[in-house]
Amino acid sequence: MNPLFHTFFQQYRFLINHLNEALKEHGLFSSQWTILFLLNKEGPMTLTAIWKYLNVEAPTITRTVTRLEKLGLVRREEGVDRREKIVHLTESALLMMPEVEASVLKFEAEMTKSLTEEETAQLIHLLNKMKG
Secondary structure, eight states: OOHHHHHHHHHHHHHHHHHHHHHGGGTOOHHHHHHHHHHHHHOSEEHHHHHHHHTOOHHHHHHHHHHHHHTTSEEEEEOSSTTOEEEEEOHHHHHHHHHHHHHHHHHHHHHHTTSOHHHHHHHHHHHHHTTO
């Protein structure tokens, strides 16, 4: 395996594990936070738009949204096409977002504290360059 990818995958797992730890006090996992963050940023979205944006398989998004519904953090409504489901944040989710976001920002600051702003920008540039 290319050492770049080995390092990348190891670091990814490390970050996800630590993010899950930071989210534990809110009863969330990183996959759930990703959807909540996206809906908070973009507004209501269809399930299809969510999985396409996140580049995650549809069944995975459907399962995660179902869990978020059970937690009372999202609700699904029928779209114009009855087969289309639009996912909305609930009032409970909107109320908890600032607290969860503060935990995530604290986690991010801890994870990037050894990087300069220039190194952070360079890393973002290099990762985006890998898209092709």
